[in-house]
Amino acid sequence: MAIAGSTIRKIAAPLTLSARMRWSHAAVLLALVFTGIILIAWQSYRTIDHELTAAALSRRGAVSELAAATLSEKFDHLVDVSISLATRVRFRQLVAARQWTEAIAILRDAPRDLPFIERLFLTDVEGTLMADVPELPGVRGKSFAYREWYKGISRNWRPYVSPVYQRAAAPQLNVFAVAVPIRNDDGKVSGILVLQVRLDTFFGWLKAIEIGPEGFAYVVDPEGQLAFHSKFPGRNEIVKFSAVPAVQRVLRGSRSVEVTFDPVEVEDAVSAYTPLSGYGWGVIVQQPVQAAFAAKNDQLARLLVAYALVLLFCVLIAYLVSRVFVQRRQADDDLRVKAELERRVAERTAQLEATNKELESFTYSVSHDLRSPLRAVDGFSRILEEDHAGVLDDEGKRLLKVIRDSSQKMAMLIDDLLEFSRLGRKPIAAAEFDMGALVQGVITELSAAPGAASPEWRVGQLPHAWGDRVLLRQVWVNLLSNAAKFSARRGQPIIEAGGHTDGDRNVYYVKDNGVGFDMQYYNKLFGVFQRLHSVEEFPGTGVGLAIVQRVVTRHGGRVWAEGKPGEGAIFYFTLPREATDERI
Amino acid sequence: MSAFEAVEILLVEDNPTDAELTMRALKKNNLANHLMWVKDGTEALDFIFCGGAYAGRSNGNPKLILLDLKLPKVDGIEVLSRIKSDERTRTIPVVMVTSSAEERDIVESYQLGVNSYLVKPVDFDQFSETVAKAGFYWMLMNKAPE
Numbered sequence: 231m232a233i234a235g236s237t238i239r240k241i242a243a244p245l246t247l248s249a250r251m252r253w254s255h256a257a258v259l260l261a262l263v264f265t266g267i268i269l270i271a272w273q274s275y276r277t278i279d280h281e282l283t284a285a286a287l288s289r290r291g292a293v294s295e296l297a298a299a300t301l302s303e304k305f306d307h308l309v310d311v312s313i314s315l316a317t318r319v320r321f322r323q324l325v326a327a328r329q330w331t332e333a334i335a336i337l338r339d340a341p342r343d344l345p346f347i348e349r350l351f352l353t354d355v356e357g358t359l360m361a362d363v364p365e366l367p368g369v370r371g372k373s374f375a376y377r378e379w380y381k382g383i384s385r386n387w388r389p390y391v392s393p394v395y396q397r398a399a400a401p402q403l404n405v406f407a408v409a410v411p412i413r414n415d416d417g418k419v420s421g422i423l424v425l426q427v428r429l430d431t432f433f434g435w436l437k438a439i440e441i442g443p444e445g446f447a448y449v450v451d452p453e454g455q456l457a458f459h460s461k462f463p464g465r466n467e468i469v470k471f472s473a474v475p476a477v478q479r480v481l482r483g484s485r486s487v488e489v490t491f492d493p494v495e496v497e498d499a500v501s502a503y504t505p506l507s508g509y510g511w512g513v514i515v516q517q518p519v520q521a522a523f524a525a526k527n528d529q530l531a532r533l534l535v536a537y538a539l540v541l542l543f544c545v546l547i548a549y550l551v552s553r554v555f556v557q558r559r560q561a562d563d564d565l566r567v568k569a570e571l572e573r574r575v576a577e578r579t580a581q582l583e584a585t586n587k588e589l590e591s592f593t594y595s596v597s598h599d600l601r602s603p604l605r606a607v608d609g610f611s612r613i614l615e616e617d618h619a620g621v622l623d624d625e626g627k628r629l630l631k632v633i634r635d636s637s638q639k640m641a642m643l644i645d646d647l648l649e650f651s652r653l654g655r656k657p658i659a660a661a662e663f664d665m666g667a668l669v670q671g672v673i674t675e676l677s678a679a680p681g682a683a684s685p686e687w688r689v690g691q692l693p694h695a696w697g698d699r700v701l702l703r704q705v706w707v708n709l710l711s712n713a714a715k716f717s718a719r720r721g722q723p724i725i726e727a728g729g730h731t732d733g734d735r736n737v738y739y740v741k742d743n744g745v746g747f748d749m750q751y752y753n754k755l756f757g758v759f760q761r762l763h764s765v766e767e768f769p770g771t772g773v774g775l776a777i778v779q780r781v782v783t784r785h786g787g788r789v790w791a792e793g794k795p796g797e798g799a800i801f802y803f804t805l806p807r808e809a810t811d812e813r814i
Numbered sequence: 815m816s817a818f819e820a821v822e823i824l825l826v827e828d829n830p831t832d833a834e835l836t837m838r839a840l841k842k843n844n845l846a847n848h849l850m851w852v853k854d855g856t857e858a859l860d861f862i863f864c865g866g867a868y869a870g871r872s873n874g875n876p877k878l879i880l881l882d883l884k885l886p887k888v889d890g891i892e893v894l895s896r897i898k899s900d901e902r903t904r905t906i907p908v909v910m911v912t913s914s915a916e917e918r919d920i921v922e923s924y925q926l927g928v929n930s931y932l933v934k935p936v937d938f939d940q941f942s943e944t945v946a947k948a949g950f951y952w953m954l955m956n957k958a959p960e
Contacts, residue, residue: 601913601936606831609938613838634938641936648915 260548267544271537278533282526290441290502290522291487294515297439297447298504305509308427309389312410315340315350316423325352325421326414334361337423348397348405348428352412352421357384360421366399379407379424387411387419391509393451394429394468404429404468406451433458443524445517450477452510476501480512489519586655593651600644607637643759646773650758654780658698665692665738668699669727672706676714683718685742690728693736696808701781708774709740709801715768717744717798735787735804743798747791755791778803822848822953824876826858826893827911828885832934836880836911839942845949850876855888859896862903875906878952880945883912883919891922898927905959907952911945 315321315337324333330352341347341363351362357375374380379392392407405426412421436447437460448459454472471477475490480503487502500522503514611633615622622630666689673687695702710725717723720743729738747755747762754760756779761772779789782803793799823845827833833851840846852858858881860866879897883890890910897903909930910923920931932948935941 599913601934602829602832604936605835605913605934605938605941606829608936609831609835609838609941612938638937652917 256552264541264544267541271541275530275533275537279526279530282529283523286522286526287487287500287502290445290500290515290517291504293439293441294447294487294502294504294513295485297436297515298506298513300435301449301511301513302506302509304432305391305506305511308408308425309391309410311344312408312423312425313389315425316410316412322412322414322420325412328354328360328420330360330421333421334363338363346427346432347425348403348431349426351424351426353380353424354421355419357422369399374424377407379409380422383409383411383422391511393453394455394457396468397426402466404457404466406457429458436460439515441515442517442521444521445515447513447515450481450512450514452481454478454481457511474514476503476514476516477512479503480505480514481510483507492516589651590655593648596644596648601641604637604641604644608634608641611637643771646771647758650773650777650780653701653704653777654784656698656701658701658784660697660785661699662694662696663699665695665702665729665736668695668703669706669710672703672710673727676707676711683714683723685714685717685720685723685725688724688726690726692727692729692738693731693807695736695738695805697785697805698781702785702805705778705781705803706740708778709803712774712801713740713742713744713799715744715770716746716763717742720744731807732804734807736807737802737804739800739802741798741800746795746797746799747793748795749793752791756789775801820848820873821850822877823850823949824858824861824879825849825851826855826879826881826885826890827851828853828882832882835938835941836945839945840949842942843946843949845946845953853886855885855890855893858885858893859888862897862906863900875903877907877958878949879906879908880911880948881908883910883914883923891919891926894923894926894928907956907958909948909952911948 318336321333321336324330324336334352337350340350349362349364349366351369352360353374354360356373357377357380358371358373359369360371362369375384377392378395379390382390382392389408389410392409394404394406397403397405405428408425408427410423411419412423414420433449436449436458439447439460441447441460446459446461448461448471449457450471451457454470454477456469456471471494472481474492474494476488476492479486483505485504487500489498489500491497492499492501495516495518498519499516500519501514501516503512505512611630615627615630619627669689669692673689677684677687706727710727713725714723717725722743724743726741727739728741729736731737745763751762754762756775757772758776759772760776761770775789778801782789782805786806787804789801789803791799791801823840825833825836827836830853833853837846837849837851840849850861852861856866858879861868861871862875862879864871881890881893885893890912894908894910897906897908904927907929908927909932910928911932911934912919913934915933923931929952930948932944935944
């Protein structure tokens with residue numbers, strides 16, 4: 231098998247080399263394709279990332295714009311209401327006449343009609359409270375000129391929305407004020423109308439703004455104080471948010487959506503801020519980066535998974551395609567190797583057949599050419615004997631007999647040799663047959679031969695056989711006649727034939743109680759012309775067992791023997807229970 | 815051409831010793847009086863079909879042809895085939911007398927229409943007996959068409 235292996239390698243080697251080159255090309259091409267796919271995927275991933283980020287930011291920007299616009303309108307409305315209250319003719323006249331109590335009476339129902347107005351009061355031009363609704367004890371005559379609203383309105387006597395402050399009297403609610411001047415008919419300021427507005431009721435609507443998970447909105451006044459925070463609506467103290475960058479920027483009047491670090495929440499956040507033009511306030515809508523971009527990140531993750539799947543699919547396709555190619559190439563290689571081997575086998579077979587033919591013609595010549603001179607030796611010896619007996623003495627006649635015996639012996643040897651060669655070449659015609667009947671037939675024939683020994687034949691069970699009946703008959707003839715020959719000198723010769731099935735083969739045997747043989751010479755037993763006894767002892771040419779071995783081996787079986795000098799011999803042979811073509 | 819007259823047995827045998835033994839066996843039984851011995855296939859065909867050296871021979875077919883298988887020039891199988899494929903000679907009994915016991919030769923000879931196939935025994939006594947029996951049978955016992 232080593233030879234076959236190296237042959238295959240020799241045949242396959244050049245193919246492997248060119249295949250490797252083709253493979254490296256394919257690998258480079260594949261790498262380029264994959265790089266292309268990955269680049270395109272990365273590009274589109276980035277684009278989608280940008281678009282989704284921009285969309286997330288602009289949505290939050292829109293919310294803050296909307297909130298700012300709403301708040302701006304509310305402030306406008308508040309100022310309008312204040313102005314409409316302060317410009318009533320009768321009211322102005324009463325204020326001008328400093329009839330504060332009468333004047334406030336006109337506005338008595340305003341807090342009830344406008345629920346976010348917590349309280350309203352009238353002051354004189356110096357900021358001293360003259361009348362209020364609802365009325366608080368002990369505040370009339372007190373100056374509130376220190377309040378921001380007074381500072382704001384007294385700057386140019388225009389309506390003014392104040393920053394956030396805490397109400398002085400209990401309950402100390404967080405409020406802001408809208409101050410509008412009250413003018414007399416000459417246009418001169420005769421008093422100030424102040425509407426104090428509760429933060430919680432005024433900004434309550436902000437809570438309803440949908441910002442998204444963890445999102446919130448808050449409003450700062452011009453001083454950076456927190457007016458309202460949707461996360462902490464009920465806060466009591468006033469908190470300054472001016473440290474927050476978004477607050478600083480919105481108070482400078484800029485609007486934007488950006489990702490910044492929020493020092494208050496201590497996190498990165500998306501902040502959208504919009505200033506309220508004309509009021510100096512600002513609205514900020516904020517959401518932690520995590521929450522703001524959660525949807526985006528989800529979507530990107532899904533995108534990545536999809537890309538991964540596409541890539542995986544491509545890899546899988548590439549793998550399968552390569553597998554198909556590899557298999558096809560292997561099949562091609564196998565076919566080529568097989569064809570080459572078949573060619574060589576055919577070549578060898580042809581050589582063997584030629585050799586066999588030569589051998590055949592040789593044996594043919596032997597049969598023809600050697601016999602003629604032998605016949606001449608025998609024939610002319612005979613003629614000499616017949617025609618010239620008178621001139622031959624007894625010694626001369628004896629010598630002639632030796633010549634004739636020798637030539638006849640040689641004829642027998644040639645005949646046996648030819649028989650051996652003929653059996654080796656004869657094609658096996660295998661069929662199933664009754665081995666027992668065959669053996670009985672052989673025994674009958676042997677017993678009937680003239681001068682045959684008469685041993686006791688014991689034939690046991692013989693399994694049916696599969697093989698060439700004619701050839702196997704020769705096997706039995708040789709074995710049984712051998713047994714008869716070598717046991718003939720026994721007082722009571724017994725020859726036993728039998729067999730049994732052993733797995734996928736049948737075992738047959740012939741046993742005798744003859745002269746046996748020495749196992750020392752076992753290796754000569756089945757050789758051509760090998761004899762373990764002298765011709766004087768037992769006649770024969772020494773081809774019988776060689777023929778037995780040849781026939782059995784050609785059937786795919788095996789022959790062996792056991793013996794002991796003086797104690798008989800037993801010969802075994804096996805046959806496959808069903809011969810295949812290869813074995814024959 | 816009186817020398818060829820009344821040839822009853824044509825012996826085709828290249829081996830002179832075999833020929834001598836054959837003729838001796840026949841002679842012993844008084845069967846060799848009108849025997850013609852030729853040494854190869856060509857000569858045999860010439861004799862049978864009156865060609866070559868035997869052109870003009872007009873004494874009819876032999877009664878028996880003893881034919882060796884392996885012959886120089888044209889071999890025994892070819893001679894047999896020519897005899898048995900010719901209308902004029904087909905009825906001549908042809909007995910193969912050969913050393914070859916090859917199954918192949920026997921089968922081929924019979925397919926070509928041989929009348930007998932004898933394997934020459936090496937033992938001279940057996941040989942003599944075989945040849946003599948064949949001669950007796952074909953020359954005296956067998957009834958051939960006229």
